[in-house]
Amino acid sequence: MSSTSRLTVLAGPTAVGKGTVAAWVREHHPDVWLSVSATTRKPRPTEVDGRHYHFVSNEEFGRMVDHDEFLEWATVHGRAQYGTPRGPVEAALAQGRPALLEIDLQGARQVRQTMPEALFVFLAPPSWDELVRRLVGRGTESAEEREVRLTTARAELAAAEEFDVTIVNDDVRRAADELVSLMRTPPQTKRD
Ligand code: 5GP
Numbered sequence: 001m002s003s004t005s006r007l008t009v010l011a012g013p014t015a016v017g018k019g020t021v022a023a024w025v026r027e028h029h030p031d032v033w034l035s036v037s038a039t040t041r042k043p044r045p046t047e048v049d050g051r052h053y054h055f056v057s058n059e060e061f062g063r064m065v066d067h068d069e070f071l072e073w074a075t076v077h078g079r080a081q082y083g084t085p086r087g088p089v090e091a092a093l094a095q096g097r098p099a100l101l102e103i104d105l106q107g108a109r110q111v112r113q114t115m116p117e118a119l120f121v122f123l124a125p126p127s128w129d130e131l132v133r134r135l136v137g138r139g140t141e142s143a144e145e146r147e148v149r150l151t152t153a154r155a156e157l158a159a160a161e162e163f164d165v166t167i168v169n170d171d172v173r174r175a176a177d178e179l180v181s182l183m184r185t186p187p188q189t190k191r192d
Contacts, residue, residue, distance in 0.1 A: 007093060007115055008183045009101045011108040012123030013153035014077070015135035017169045021123060022102040024176035032180060033092040033099045038064060041080035044140060054085070072103065072110035077148050082107070098183045105156050108163075121179060122163035126170045131157075 012018050026034050038054040040061050049055050056064070061081050064070060073083030084101055092099040101111065111118055125131035131153060135146055160166050165182060169175045 006183060007089065007099050007101070007111075007118040008121060008179070009103060009108045009111050009118050010121050010123055010179065011103055011105050011156075011159075011163070012169075013125065013131060013156040014149040015131060015153065016123050016125045017134065017172060017175075018102045018123050020172050021169060021176045021179065022100065024172050025100060025180060028176070029180045031098065032183065033097040035084050035089055035092075035099065035101045037082050037084055037103070038070075039080055039082045041082075071101075071114070072107040074104055074106035074110070076104050076106070077145075077152055079145075079148070084111075098180075100179075100183065105159050112162075119165070119182065120163045121182065122160045122166045123175065124157070124160060124166050124168050126168055128157070 010018055010022065022034060025032050036050065036052070036054060038056050038061060040056060040058050041053075043049065043053070043055050047053065047055075058081075061073075061083065064083065064085070065073060069086055070083035071086040071089055073081060075081050082104065084103060084107065089099055089101070101107070103111075108120060112120060125134070132150065135141075135149060135153075141149065167175050167178050167182075
């Protein structure tokens with residue numbers, strides 16, 4: 001693993017806008033390498049295989065777990081499995097590229113065990129009410145699915161203190177720019 005480049009883990013409660021912030025970074029900061037996770041969940045209509053996720057079967061996901069191909073993996077919201085393929089992350093860091101993982105809290109905790117030198121960033125909503133509004137507004141989940149996600153989100157919000165930095169997602173562009181500028185800060189300035 002290269003010590004000159006930095007891995008950054010972006011986590012936060014469901015519907016806080018992690019995906020939107022990551023999409024902004026992808027669009028506007030091409031020097032940042034974004035990990036593409038594998039997942040067993042079905043694609044949403046706008047999602048492209050290989051770009052937003054690698055959409056895989058349960059069998060394929062299990063095979064990847066068995067072959068230790070994930071840097072971390074988790075079952076999210078008790079439904080689908082998500083994992084970060086290890087090889088591409090290591091290749092990006094070896095090339096000296098700032099690398100970003102947008103993953104859930106369970107995954108962030110796993111990465112902290114194996115790569116404690118990474119920068120851990122918590123994306124927070126401006127308020128709880130705003131988080132609920134965003135989750136309802138997205139309209140991609142059923143009422144039952146939303147309840148599951150809100151339960152997860154309550155626990156996730158309490159985890160902010162485990163992270164090195166909290167960024168409030170009050171505005172996607174501002175939050176993404178703050179994230180990228182943190183990613184470009186030399187590792188030795190990381191808070192202990
Ligand atoms: P969604 O289904 O809305 O795309 O994502 C659901 C949750 O899975 C989000 O909190 C997202 O951050 C998380 N997630 C996406 N990819 C990964 C991954 O590779 N590992 C883990 N642990 N969580 C992930």
